[in-house]
Amino acid sequence: MHDPILERALSQVRTERTRDHRRRGGVVAVVGTTLAAAVLAGGVHLGRQSVPATRVLVASSADGIHMTTTVTPADGWVRLRAVVDGIPPGSRCQLVVTDTRGRRYVAGGWVAPGREDTTLTGAAVVPPTDLATISVVTTDNRTLITATAP
CATH class of the missing domain: 1.20.5 (Single alpha-helices involved in coiled-coils or other helix-helix interfaces)
Structure with a gap:
């Protein structure tokens, strides 16, 4: 029912x-x-x-080597565009990024063609705020020039 x-x-x-x-x-x-x-x-x-803004780091050595590096920040890493001149012809070089803890990262490499400008682009997995220096280092570990981040 x-x-x-x-x-x-x-x-x-x-x-x-x-x-x-x-x-x-x-x-x-x-x-x-x-x-x-x-x-x-x-x-x-x-x-x-x-994320800080794009920075330009400039350095000159007593040996006549000059480097201008544009650092473009990304999320957790940096893009680099370095213009280097004055490196002895035939030198095997690397663009090395050092962070604030002293760890080194190779961002690119080349063989110097002569004393004219070399433009190199590269990147390093270093947070933009941790960037300490950018150096040109030979493959036998001689530092030719270093630019310090502000």
């Missing part, structure tokens, strides 16, 4: 339960979306603050 009063009461309970779930789901979605937007905006703000 069907009891119409009981059926109607159960129907009313189901309707109210569904409405409550939808309301809670909407509130949770709004709160979740707001939190996600806040975290994203904070991350973008921190990212802009933590």
Whole structure:
């Protein structure tokens, strides 16, 4: 047997339960979306603050070697473009990045063609804020020139 009063009461309970779930789901979605937007905006703000701008490091040695290096920061690493001149022809060289802890990273290498300019591009997995020096070092480990990051 069907009891119409009981059926109607159960129907009313189901309707109210569904409405409550939808309301809670909407509130949770709004709160979740707001939190996600806040975290994203904070991350973008921190990212802009933590990565320094492009820098140019210049160095000259008593031997007549000159180096101008453009350091472009990236997220956790740096891009380098070095213009070097005055290195004796045939010298086998490496562009070496040293971080603030003294760890060295080879960013590129070449054989010097003569005393004219050599342009070299490279990269090193060194956070931009940890960059200490950029050097030209021969493969027999002689440092020819070093530029110090400010």
